[in-house]
Amino acid sequence: MSCDEAVLWERLNNVRKAPLEPKWLGEVYSLSLSADLRKALAEQLGLLADQGWTTLKVLLKQHGKQPELIHAAGLCHQPQARDWLIQQLEDGKELELKVLQALTCWGAILPSSLLKAILSEPSEAMRLAGLELLSFKAYQLNDDDLLNLSEELLNDIRERVVLATIHLLQRRDGVAISDRIAEVVRQGSKNTARAALLALGCIGTPSSQSNLTNLSQSLPNGPNRDLAIKQLTLQYRSQS
Secondary structure: OOOOHHHHHHHHHHHOOOOEEEEHHHHHHHOOOOOOHHHHHHHHHHHOHHHHHHHHHHHHHHHHHHHHHHHHHHHHOHHHHHHHHHHHHHHOOOOOOOHHHOHHHHHHHHHHHHHHHHHOOOHHHHHHHHHHHHHHHHOOHHHHHHHHHHHHHHOOOOEEEEEEEHHHHHOOOOHHHHHHHHHHHOOOOOOHHHHHHHHHHHHHHHHHHHHHHHHHHHHOOHHHHHHHHHHHHHHHHHOO
16 A cells, blocks of 8 residues: 555545545546445445535546446435436446446436336346335335236346345235245245245235145145145235
8 A cells, every 4th residue: 555545545444534525536436446445435425415426527537437437426316416316327339237236315306217227237247236225116016017027037046036036026015926926936946936935925015925725725835835835824824
């Protein structure tokens, strides 16, 4: 670590005693600094809300879309920063993971068409980031729309994507949701089938009970059938 970087770290570590000015943060930020220090400086700008965003706009123009600056744009929670992040997705030839992650808390204002494009990206990381966005948007969607956005994810060959999608869907109690989760039990892997059975148990509606009843009778003997019976029994006990 250079002497200059050591001084900057010491200044950052004393932020509670001596608040940092956005102008100073913008002046000392440099691409020649270590990645960790650049991130720390950018995060401090993000925490300065509208004042931080004013400086971040200058840095983005000077240095381009550096990952730490994109992250800081999300931290500042300013409408202008949100609009800038969305514009990057709409204008770019390729969706950027860092931009999606910075937009997480604003998922509710993203149009469904943009979410659909994000969730259709082949990258596992992009799909998981898209699911984070969808979790903020879901309350605005009916069951059919939510299932439409989730369908490609439920058919993903990667368990992490399917498991995250099940976790999102199990917050809803519609018939169509329960029916689709039950399909995962029949067609999914060992881990996703188990997660789907637990999700049906959590939903606790007549439709989930009906699906658990059918699964407890139709699944071959083994762990999944035993779990279906257990989840069904637990639901009946909770109602007694």
